[in-house]
Amino acid sequence: MGRGQPGRRCRPGAGLADGCGGAGRRQRPGVRPGGGVADPAAVGAAPGAPGPGGVDGGPDRCPAYVQGLSSKRRHAVRREITRFREQGRRVDVLRLGESYEVLGPLLAQVQRKYGHPSTDARMVDLLEQYARVLDDQSRVFLARDPRGEPLGYALFFAWEGVLYARNVGFDYDRLPGGDGTYFTLLFYAPIAHAIEKGCSAVHFGMGSQAKAARGALIRPLWSLLFPPEGVRHPSPAQAAEWNDRCGARWLEEYRRYATQLPEEEWPRRGAERPGGRRPR
Known part of the structure; x- marks a missing residue:
């Protein structure tokens, strides 16, 4: 049975910026039954390798992105960026291969905060493995x-011209809440970098309302369950009930952003063929 999960993505135009090489208008995401985000994953040279120095994620660097938000949200974004700047902080853009030893302990703090047993050494080892095969594609925004x-x-x-978020790490003992660091790192600095390097989109991963509120476009992601042998398969009616229940929960949680994805675009039982199968 499929389970819808909202993904987050900022696109050119109102969603990201006119300077990203897009058409200069917000594109409404499409949904395909049984499909997820339809981006190819062919091996290719990643554009926009980071150079020395850092990136300023301020609203002056991404004006089209900021102007695409609501008035209330524009003020909130500017306030978060100002708080970050006022503390004399900066964001450096690095490769993973030159920074994984510094990042590991920060990632371990996040893992432990959310109930995952982890050690600094284990997270350093994980990031080093990433660096061995993906260093050229890595972009580390370090505050x-x-x-x-x-x-x-x-x-x-x-x-292939898109930035994909992987993980974050923080020194929680030195970061009071509301200081602007989280969203500067996860949103504003990567968006400014994407504009500078000519990326077509930034994908923020599985999401939260906080991401949608900052302009990320919502795209449902679907999974397909194949129960192990010997386990009873759900009936078409059970699968449809599950999907409807997930859809209702999603609509309730993201109702304020529903204009991004009208309800009729959510795959429903009406699109199924006889026997509970959806069209390919």
Whole structure:
């Protein structure tokens, strides 16, 4: 049975910026029964390798992105960026191969905060494995304090002109809530970098309302369950009930952003063929 999950993505135009090489207008995401995000994953050279120095994620660097938000949200974005700047912090853009030893302990803090047993050494090893095969595609946005000490990071991978978020890490003991660091790293700095390098989109992964509120476009992702042998398969009616229940929960949670994805675009039982099968 399929289970819908909202994905998050900013596109050119109102969603990301006119300067990203897009058509200069917001594109409504499409949904295909049984499908997910339809981006190819062919091996290719990743555009826009990071250079020395850092990136400024301020609204002056991505004006079209900021103007595409609601008035209330524009003020909130500017406030978050201002708070980050006022503390003398900066964001460096690095490769994973030159930074994984610094990032590992920050990632371990996030893992432990959300109930996953982890150690600094284990997370350093994980990021080193990523670097062995994906270093050229890696983009690390590393926040530093005025003394140059690391505060947090967001790891993205560049693939066929799109930035994909992978994970984040933070030094929670040194980051009070509401200081603007989280969304500067996860949103504003990557968006400014994407504009500068000519990327076509930024994919923010599985999401939250906070991402949608900051302009991310919503795209349902679907999974297909094949029960192990010997396990009773759900009936078409059970599968339809599950999908409807998930759809209702999604609509309730994201109702305020429903104009991005009208309800009729959510695959429903009416699109099924006899026998409970959906059209290919």
